[in-house]
Amino acid sequence: MLAKEINSYPNLFIGKNILYNMFIMENQSRPDSENNYSIILFSTKENIQSSRCVRPGFHELLYVLSGKITHTINGIEHLQEKGHLTFLRSADTYSTHGSEFEQIIINFPSEFLKQMAKNSRHEKQLAAFIRQNNTPIIRIGPGQQEVFEDSVAFLWRHQHSSFSQLVLMRFLLDFFINYIISAAAPETLCLPQWLRDAIQYVEKNIENDISIAALVFATGMTASHVSRSFKKYFSMSPSDFINKKRLERSCLLLEHSNYPVTNIAGRIGFSSTSYFCSLFKKEYQCSPREFRKKRSR
Template structure:
């Protein structure tokens, strides 16, 4: 009953609370419902799959269905909690229009995280409070209350995925920056997508998606681009041979380097060097020019 399954378009509230707790320990458990735990004051400890997280004010955790988790409170802490089922059976809330309209939902559904710990990036806390207040204080089940409940639930889901996407974006930039730094530091070595993904700490499918989103390049094209940039620098600023430059830039043969270079710059590396090169020849004056006390350049013979 994962919220990320496209066919699960309907939702139903199954539990909610707003509690101020001082000492509380809810053992490891799981359920079919998705869950949001949001801290408004104080802090609490959440354990998910043996990973411990401390939630503080305006932080929350979202748990997809059937994710084992544990809650421990050791000091004064106010927690808002919402649990809801999603599925194919017609129920209280139809999520289909929201899923189609929310770019944030579509972004998160690409990676399908089992759980995310995040900050409230906009108004999730207010959305949960308003929904719980309505559910707690409504005296009758009128069509007006039903309509308002639907609006507040949809608002909460929108705010949830906005916060999740914001957290995903920040993490995505960290992953991309780490991957780029690794690539640039290892251009001379054999670089593979699994190797880069392992270094960054994410799976290769997610890495591919991040590169597409943030650089508009595939990983292979990005590596080739960086190797060509290094080759151009060496052609202009060094006296190294074309073969040396090819291997130093990470190409496995001079021929492959020359073919790739000409394909991208419409000229062979040697012609590029002639056109742009600024290499310095050895001085013929056999000395060093220094600025003297009279602000004139004078020749000092090298010993």
């Protein structure tokens, strides 16, 4: 397991928010170190919140290894779970809030990625990836998570070796090909624009009692095509996708508001509070009230 391998600081990340931030600062204060990159396992069984800014001249990759985390990136909240990979640009600010989770943080000089793009003549793709308005967040599917985690473990094992920079270049090359270049290629399984628009429609209207018919109408596609596409890209039906987004929004409301559970259920489009609670418990293995209690500790 990746978490077992990255265990050089076993006592540092157990709900010790101050120590976590001190370690990050100390790690980033040595830019001329031989390896020039750092990998950190941040795990906790307690409710924690930390805030920081990505160091100028560096990028960071945040990978959720287990559990669920709320990342607030440049003022926008993102509820993430295992398989989410977030690319942070220089000077991005973010805070992490959650409990009972494990997260890998990979910090590396941005020059590595720039040089790779220049050598491969894909500078435009990299620039578009970095400059996009939304934070680049990638969902690595279950079938690819083990492959990605193995590559992180390899990077970890060799971070202090004499060829650590070559290992980093290999890791970033895989990242560059799989998540930057391929995302710009129309023949790959990247989301078509109409589907991206559909996701934005759901997220913007999640508190407006979205119906499947309204979603289909907004896409301009046939109902059967919308259904097949959601199955293809998300392995779930449109209704399941909407409910998942509703549950994610409910987590934010439970954590950051005092609304009763009944009000939250109605606000995000559930006519039945008991049905909402049933779906919530199935997704998060606890009731909405238990979730709120954990996050308010």
